[in-house]
Amino acid sequence: MSAPATHFKEDARRVSADLRHRGIIQTAMGKYEVVRDQRQRSFQDWQGARQLAAATKWQAVNHLDKHLEQFAQQIESRGTKVHWASTAAQARDIILGILREKNAKVVVKSKAMTSEEIHLNDAMEQAGYEVVESDLGEFIVQLREEPPYHLVFPAMHLTRGEIKDVFERKLHDAPSDEPEVLTMVARRVLRQKYLQADVGITGANFAIAETGMVSITENEGNARLTAALPRTMITLVGIEKVLPRLEDLALFLPMLAVMGTGQPITCYNTMYGGPRQPGEADGPEEYHVVLLDNQRTTLLADAEQRDALHCIRCGACLNVCPIFRNVGGYTYGTVYGGPIGSVITPHLRGLQDWKHLSYASSLCGACTETCPVKIDLHHHLLQNRRNASRSKPIWWQKIAFKLFAPVANSPALWSLTTKLGRIGQVFHGLIKGGVLDPAEAWTKTRELPPVAKQSFREWWKERK
Amino acid sequence: MTERENIFNRIHEALTVKAQAHGETSLPTTADHRRVLPPVGATVDEQFALFARNAVELRAIFKLVKDSNQLTAELRALRDAENWKRVAAHKGQLVSALAGSLGLPLLLTDGGYDKQELEQCDVGISECDALVAQTATVVVTSRTTGGRALSVLPPHHVVIARREQLVPDLSAAFALIKSKHGANYPSMISFITGPSRTGDIERILVLGAHGPKKLTIFCV
Numbered sequence: 001m002s003a004p005a006t007h008f009k010e011d012a013r014r015v016s017a018d019l020r021h022r023g024i025i026q027t028a029m030g031k032y033e034v035v036r037d038q039r040q041r042s043f044q045d046w047q048g049a050r051q052l053a054a055a056t057k058w059q060a061v062n063h064l065d066k067h068l069e070q071f072a073q074q075i076e077s078r079g080t081k082v083h084w085a086s087t088a089a090q091a092r093d094i095i096l097g098i099l100r101e102k103n104a105k106v107v108v109k110s111k112a113m114t115s116e117e118i119h120l121n122d123a124m125e126q127a128g129y130e131v132v133e134s135d136l137g138e139f140i141v142q143l144r145e146e147p148p149y150h151l152v153f154p155a156m157h158l159t160r161g162e163i164k165d166v167f168e169r170k171l172h173d174a175p176s177d178e179p180e181v182l183t184m185v186a187r188r189v190l191r192q193k194y195l196q197a198d199v200g201i202t203g204a205n206f207a208i209a210e211t212g213m214v215s216i217t218e219n220e221g222n223a224r225l226t227a228a229l230p231r232t233m234i235t236l237v238g239i240e241k242v243l244p245r246l247e248d249l250a251l252f253l254p255m256l257a258v259m260g261t262g263q264p265i266t267c268y269n270t271m272y273g274g275p276r277q278p279g280e281a282d283g284p285e286e287y288h289v290v291l292l293d294n295q296r297t298t299l300l301a302d303a304e305q306r307d308a309l310h311c312i313r314c315g316a317c318l319n320v321c322p323i324f325r326n327v328g329g330y331t332y333g334t335v336y337g338g339p340i341g342s343v344i345t346p347h348l349r350g351l352q353d354w355k356h357l358s359y360a361s362s363l364c365g366a367c368t369e370t371c372p373v374k375i376d377l378h379h380h381l382l383q384n385r386r387n388a389s390r391s392k393p394i395w396w397q398k399i400a401f402k403l404f405a406p407v408a409n410s411p412a413l414w415s416l417t418t419k420l421g422r423i424g425q426v427f428h429g430l431i432k433g434g435v436l437d438p439a440e441a442w443t444k445t446r447e448l449p450p451v452a453k454q455s456f457r458e459w460w461k462e463r464k
Numbered sequence: 465m466t467e468r469e470n471i472f473n474r475i476h477e478a479l480t481v482k483a484q485a486h487g488e489t490s491l492p493t494t495a496d497h498r499r500v501l502p503p504v505g506a507t508v509d510e511q512f513a514l515f516a517r518n519a520v521e522l523r524a525i526f527k528l529v530k531d532s533n534q535l536t537a538e539l540r541a542l543r544d545a546e547n548w549k550r551v552a553a554h555k556g557q558l559v560s561a562l563a564g565s566l567g568l569p570l571l572l573t574d575g576g577y578d579k580q581e582l583e584q585c586d587v588g589i590s591e592c593d594a595l596v597a598q599t600a601t602v603v604v605t606s607r608t609t610g611g612r613a614l615s616v617l618p619p620h621h622v623v624i625a626r627r628e629q630l631v632p633d634l635s636a637a638f639a640l641i642k643s644k645h646g647a648n649y650p651s652m653i654s655f656i657t658g659p660s661r662t663g664d665i666e667r668i669l670v671l672g673a674h675g676p677k678k679l680t681i682f683c684v
Contacts, residue, residue, distance in 0.1 A: 028667050042502045049500040052492040059491050062483055065475045078651070084467040136673055137664035155664050163665055179665035183673055190674065195579060211649060221616045221660040221675025227652065228612035229579055239471065244491060246642065250634035251497050253655070254599070264502070264518070265599045265634075267661055268616075268675070270654040277651045281554065281573040281611025287651075293471050301478035374486065 004333050005356035011331040012360075021157065025325055028156050032319055035262025042264070053255055054374035057310035060209075060242050064300065067209035067242040068291070074212020078274030080287045088118035091292050095120060095201070095234060096127055098288055102232050104129060104198035108190075110216070110223035111135040112203025113151060113313060114236045114292055116335045117348075120201075132193045134222035136186050143170045149329035151336065152260045152315035157328065190222070200226035200284070204237040205312065206252060210245045213271040214289065217256055224268055233284035235272070238292050240300075240309040246271075252312065255372045259314035295348040305380045308343050310373040317367035317377060323360050332357065339367035343380040346388070355388035357381075411457075421451045494635045504598045504632045511597035511632050518600030522658030523671060524679040526600070528627075535624070535682055536565055542587075542680065543568065546620065552577075552585040554610025558624045558684070563589050573610045579617070588618035588676075592625050593653075594640055595683065598633040601657045602681060603641070607650035615656060616675040623681045630683075 001009075015021055040046045060067055072082045085091035099107065107129050109115065121142075124131045133142040137154035141147065143166045148154030155163070160177040167174035173185050202223050204214035214235050216223045227233055243252065249269070257263040276283035299309055318324045318338030329337045334345045334357070342357035358381045367377040389397065407413045425448070431437045433444045442448075454462075465473075505511050512528070519526035529535045542548070543566050552571040553563035563570055571581055582588075590610050594603040602623050606612050615621050631637050634655075641653060660675030671677050 031667050043500060044503055045500040051487055052496055052500060054487070055489045056491060058483075058485055058489045062479065062489075065472060065479065068472075068475070078649075084471055086467050086470050090467060134674065135664070136662045140664065153664065153667070156667070158665075160666055179668040180670050182665055183662060183670040187672065187674060191583065195583065213649070213653075219660070220662050220673035222673070224612070224616040224654065225674055228616065239475075247494060247497075247635055247638045248491075250494070250638055251492070251501070253634065254501060261663070265601065265655070265657050267658050268654060268656060270652060272652055273649050274651045277607070280606045280651060281576060281614070282579075283606055283612045283651055291471075293474070297471065297474035297478055300475060301481070303481040303483045306483040376486070 002353040002356070004353055007333050008331055008356055008360070011333075012327040015328045015331055016326040021328055022326070024157060024159065025328065028153070029319055029325060032262055036258060036316075039258040039262055039264055043258075049251065049255060050372055050374050053251055053372055054307075054310065056243065056248050056251065057373045058307070060244055061240060061300070061306060061309045063244075064239065064242065067244055068239055070209040071207050071212055071242055072291070074209070075214075075273060075289060076212075078212065078277065080212075080274050080289055083288060083290045084293075085290055086293045088292075088294050091118045091236065091290055091294070092120060092123045094288075094290050095236070096123060098232065098234060099124065099127070099129055099199060102198060102286075104232070106130045106132065106193065106197045107199045107201060108132050108134055108193055108197035108226055108230060109138075109201045110203070110218065110226040111138050111154070112201065112236055113148075113335060114203050114238055115201065116147060117294065118236075118292070120236070132190065132197070134190050134193070134220075134226060135218070136183060136220060136222075139186055139190065140166065143167070147330075147335070150315060150318060151313050151338075157330075194225050194229050197230045199232045199234060200230040201234045201236065202226055204235050204241055205256065206243045206249065207237055207241045208246050208249070208271065209242050211271075211273060213246070213273040215249060215253075215269065215271045217253065217260075217266050217269050219261070219263075219267040221268055224270060227270070227272055227284070228282060231284055232286045232288070233272075233275070234288045234290065236290045236292060238294075238296055240296050240311075256312050256314050259316040259370070259372045299344060299347040302347065304383055305343065305347070307373075307375050308340070308347075308377075308380060310375055311340050311344075312373060313340075314372060316370045316372065320366040320370045322362055322364065322366070327360070332360070339377045339381070340375070343375075343377055343384065346384050351384070351388050352392055355384060358384040358388065415455065415457065418451060418455050422453070425451055494639075497635055498633065501633065502598065508630065511630060515595060515597045515600050515630065518597075519658075519681065522600055522679075524600060524658045524681060526681045526683070528683050532562070532684065535684055536562060538682060539566060539589075539622070542622070546586065548586040550585040551587055551589060552582055552610075552614055552618055553589040554591075554614060556591045556609075558591050558626070559589050562624065573614050579613065582613060582617050585618045587620040587622055588614045589622045589624065590614055592623050592629065593644065594637050595625050595630045595681070596632075596634060596637050596655070597630060599655075599657050601634070601637070601655045602679075603637055604654050604656060605650035606652035612652050615654065616660070619672065619676055620678040620680065621656075621659075621676040623679070625681060625683045627683055
């Protein structure tokens with residue numbers, strides 16, 4: 001078993017038995033489900049909206065070359081410097097290069113999963129920069145030296161008490177555990193950081209090809225400030241985030257909000273198309289956009305699973321996934337958790353090391369059903385299982401199927417085997433679920449139904 | 465070869481195999497969007513009513529005012545109630561005279577300003593490019609409404625809009641932006657929907673996470 005698989009198994013066992021964790025997640029998800037359903041019902045045709053969103057993303061991704069070209073050309077024409085990074089290391093080097101050139105000291109960041117993906121914070125901190133996450137949830141997990149727990153709710157696994165504790169420890173300021181009070185502490189601390197910061201780094205939710213803009217969705221205003229106050233602004237964005245036209249946002253902004261947080265639209269949706277332009281009051285002198293591949297083209301090359309690049313990172317598939325709700329966000333050991341993470345991680349980080357995630361699913365299909373851009377998530381998990389065993393077959397499975405095939409192909413052998421099975425099951429009872437049981441992994445927590453006393457063929461013959 | 469070329473080569477190579485599409489794949493039209501999104505009402509009155517309802521839900525304050533006299537009175541009442549000491553605004557037909565009439569130190573952001581000074585202001589007063597009924601959204605830009613920070617740095621954002629700036633939905637707002645600016649877009653276009661908020665601690669709503677705790681929209 002690969003190291004990530006062992007880690008996954010251990011953590012899954014521990015976390016799924018943690019009743020406190022379960023309580024926190026159930027409460028948060030319960031609240032989410034109520035508002036999400038209410039917002040979906042306010043649409044005239046939610047299923048129709050999913051179809052339109054899927055079609056738009058299909059166009060965007062299946063003509064990615066055209067849209068990227070147009071995006072880069074448009075945004076460069078207004079004075080933005082566009083950088084291209086094939087790998088995580090290249091993206092880190094580009095950003096560190098900008099920080100060096102600008103002689104930066106303090107870097108303020110708004111939420112960006114791509115920056116988690118390339119481990120940007122570690123690289124910047126090791127190079128001696130002070131890095132401050134400004135999204136409240138990200139700020140909290142940064143203080144706790146943890147990665148974000150969830151794509152949209154980074155600190156959803158924490159109680160107010162735990163947040164108060166870390167504020168006391170790291171900020172020496174936590175008058176009470178009221179969310180309002182704690183939020184105001186963070187606001188005060190981060191305001192000062194904004195005023196000091198030399199460089200602001202953001203992610204992006206969409207890159208509009210037609211007009212050459214990145215679109216950033218948020219609620220707190222932290223991305224707005226990140227893009228307003230520092231003299232240099234950097235946006236790190238995956239190449240798959242393109243949308244063909246500005247008006248596509250009329251569909252995607254509400255859908256992202258409904259699925260992400262259950263809001264009709266989030267508080268701030270902002271399009272940035274360049275640095276401060278002549279005649280404008282403020283804004284960065286320099287704007288850099290770093291376009292990141294980092295194996296996205298590998299996923300693009302898999303025509304069967306290409307639609308996984310449609311993902312808008314709303315987190316809806318995590319929220320409905322019975323596995324995610326039991327094992328939690330950290331068990332996956334990946335930047336992107338839940339069903340979408342289980343689908344794309346083997347493409348991004350190696351199929352054999354991460355194939356166990358394809359089995360972190362009950363195949364119930366709740367993810368596929370909820371996905372606003374209609375990614376065929378649970379079928380992709382099956383395809384990853386198939387691809388993994390095709391590229392590296394497991395010896396005992398090969399033998400088992402070699403033995404099974406002739407049995408299943410011969411009525412006489414099949415009949416004999418079921419008869420033997422009845423006897424075998426009696427003896428199996430002696431070792432069931434123990435270390436001697438070859439099927440221990442299965443039988444330890446599950447019952448095997450008894451083999452029927454009479455087979456269908458026997459029953460049929462008798463009636464005739 | 466540059467990384468740009470490497471990436472494009474991989475994309476071209478990948479796209480030689482066609483992906484199977486499930487259902488329709490042509491780009492939707494605005495009419496398609498309007499067919500599925502929440503309804504906004506046919507008349508301007510219905511749309512104002514929708515804006516007002518949405519604003520209540522968002523905990524924003526929305527007031528239709530008769531004329532500039534009433535507007536001045538409303539602003540003075542806010543000034544006194546919240547004990548404003550410094551005001552930030554930008555030059556504009558609707559706001560210039562109004563902000564000046566408050567009798568308080570006034571910071572105009574046009575042409576640059578000291579960010580520490582803006583941070584000290586109790587209120588930022590701006591115009592807007594549009595009001596969107598569908599979501600009770602205010603559209604601001606870096607060129608027409610005083611820059612990027614005026615609408616997020618002070619704890620209270622007051623928007624002064626004209627009645628004819630109301631558009632029914634987001635599609636109409638994007639169409640308006642395109643027709644107003646042509647290809648010469650402002651470097652920032654922001655859709656503001658309610659005061660700044662967070663639910664990051666136990667999913668409990670708190671207003672004023674980083675941006676304004678209060679958003680007041682006056683429509684003349």
